[in-house]
């Protein structure tokens with residue numbers, strides 16, 4: 001590996017491993033410190049994981065509690081906790097399913113898995129109605145890529161720099177984050193082309209906005225598709241989880257470019273789907289329908305791992321090949337958790353709730369942080385929003401150390417979240433959060449920002 005640059009820390013997320021270890025070492029409770037040390041001893045270290053910042057002994061609703069009884073509102077939850085933790089309906093459904101049928105070996109189908117596939121097909125717009133389940137989101141994206149190869153006879157892909165689509169070799173190939181593309185991951189898939197993502201709120205390309213730049217970022221997708229001529233699929237998150245909201249018209253332009261050049265459009269809705277952004281699918285904000293959508297994370301109700309590929313009916317063209325041959329493909333227990341999750345989201349109106357609370361949060365933050373010099377931008381959709389911390393408002397350079405200090409202040413005050421893109425405080429509360437808890441969290445974060453701003 002001589003001469004290769006070793007990338008030890010991603011730009012994409014917060015909490016450098018030394019900072020995490022230092023925070024853990026200062027924990028006042030000896031039993032908690034001991035568990036953190038044992039974790040660091042027992043697990044392979046990797047970016048964004050071990051060593052950990054804290055322990056977890058209990059998780060319920062929006063709360064996680066460590067082994068010393070410290071409680072944190074969890075505004076991160078790896079994007080799995082739309083229903084909060086341990087939602088009683090999902091827990092009960094899983095228990096009932098364990099008594100009824102706990103596993104289905106391949107080629108023996110079961111009612112609950114079929115019902116879940118039918119339900120997803122019914123919820124998804126357009127002709128998205130052919131389904132395959134995987135255990136994780138990375139695998140779901142790789143199934144989508146295989147399907148795109150089968151349907152188009154092409155192998156190339158176009159995706160965004162800075163994106164994350166999972167840790168598998170295929171998913172990492174279409175991903176664009178340095179941490180997942182280091183020498184320990186490569187060589188990656190051939191033909192995985194990348195373009196700069198839309199980034200309007202702090203346009204990386206020097207354009208002030210879609211009205212004046214004419215959607216240059218979407219035109220670049222069209223340009224590359226045309227030049228390559230044989231791209232199987234564009235794969236992207238419809239709203240970047242960083243978070244960055246797409247400029248108006250972006251996806252309509254990309255959809256048209258895909259159609260013009262024979263490429264499929266795959267949306268990875270693994271963190272953004274199932275109501276998080278105030279619509280069941282984030283792409284519904286943008287007036288387009290993809291050819292394939294992948295779901296995961298919250299689909300398992302914040303308890304069990306399950307992900308899904310939902311494709312256009314006519315893309316069912318790979319019947320003689322293995323495109324996603326996973327042991328737990330039709331696991332009735334994970335399927336039951338997902339069915340109950342979808343039922344709760346719909347019956348409790350959680351999508352609409354995310355829209356309402358999200359608008360309230362953005363308005364509250366805008367008011368509380370107006371004129372604070374280290375706040376570059378406040379943005380998001382539904383209950384996925386972020387606050388960009390900058391060195392100054394003119395250059396809008398990311399203030400990583402400041403963001404990290406704010407993060408640890410909030411953690412000490414009982415609010416957990418993550419930092420994205422170096423310095424964006426990324427807040428993603430459960431859809432079931434009470435308005436008073438949301439308001440309390442917003443006070444914690446705005447106070448911490450104001451204190452650091454001085």
Ligand SMILES: Cc1ncc(COP(=O)(O)O)c(C=O)c1O
Pocket residue numbers: 135136137138139141164165166167237241268270271296297307
């Ligand atoms: C956009 C996106 N796609 C895919 C994945 C991968 O999902 P999993 O960790 O279940 O493989 C993630 C996980 O963070 C994600 O955020």
